[in-house]
Amino acid sequence: xxxxxxxxxxxxxxxxxxxxxxxxxxxxxxxxxxxxxxxxxxxxxxxxxxxxxxxxxxxxxxxxxxxxxxxxxxxxxxxxxxxxxxxxxxxxxxxxxxxxxxxxxxxxxxxxxxxxxxxxxxxxxxxxxxxxxxxxxxxxxxxxxxxxxxxxxxxxxxxxxxxxxxxxxxxxxxxxxxxxxxxxxxxxxxxxxxxxxxxxxxxxxxxxxxxxxxxxxxxxxxxxxxxxxxxx
Numbered sequence: 034x035x036x037x038x039x040x041x042x043x044x045x046x047x048x049x050x051x052x053x054x055x056x057x058x059x060x061x062x063x064x065x066x067x068x069x070x071x072x073x074x075x076x077x078x079x080x081x082x083x084x085x086x087x088x089x090x091x092x093x094x095x096x097x098x099x100x101x102x103x104x105x106x107x108x109x110x111x112x113x114x115x116x117x118x119x120x121x122x123x124x125x126x127x128x129x130x131x132x133x134x135x136x137x138x139x140x141x142x143x144x145x146x147x148x149x150x151x152x153x154x155x156x157x158x159x160x161x162x163x164x165x166x167x168x169x170x171x172x173x174x175x176x177x178x179x180x181x182x183x184x185x186x187x188x189x190x191x192x193x194x195x196x197x198x199x200x201x202x203x204x205x206x207x208x209x210x211x212x213x214x215x216x217x218x219x220x221x222x223x224x225x226x227x228x229x230x231x232x233x234x235x236x237x238x239x240x241x242x243x244x245x246x247x248x249x250x251x252x253x254x255x256x257x258x259x260x261x262x263x264x265x
Contacts, residue, residue: 036136039255040127041084043248044091047120048082050244051075051094067104073097091125112150113241119146120248137259144256147249148210151226155206164203167196202229219257223250 055075059068074097080090098118126139158164163172171192205225212222227250230243 151209
């Protein structure tokens, strides 16, 4: 996959993800929501999807992301907001870079950060005794503040199932960097991580993590091809 194709696919995915977020805020508006901010972001996402003045559109979305961090005193959606800023920064840098080398460095940085997002998460879990014993996942289901059904909370009463699921997540995240050794293993790993994010979206309503992490996947596929095959 070429650098240009990777950037374009990432931009389309990002536009789709941010349009969803803006519409969610505008349709289910609370009194603390700033409609001007989300209308502006929605407009820029339409331009990004259409491929109009991509460089300036990305810069505009990046500025709005910083305004949102200031407006809500930090990333109120946690990791998904941080990943959004990271993707916007890398895509804008790739477009504004003075030459191909620095464009590739910007996209490579995004790919490396995506790998680290999984590996570091797995490492934090594996050194935590509660995760190793399955207790952390049990508490997630039993005491989660997210609006989950009582039937789903009942999974907290199945310790062996939660232990197996917990270790499956830990191992997937820890071995994720090694999947870069072959394009097939990488694509299988991305399918597994996408399913993991999709499950969290279904179980706990963490839909933003699913969509925004998908936006970074093309960069990793490109990066793997670039490193192992020397493709441009």
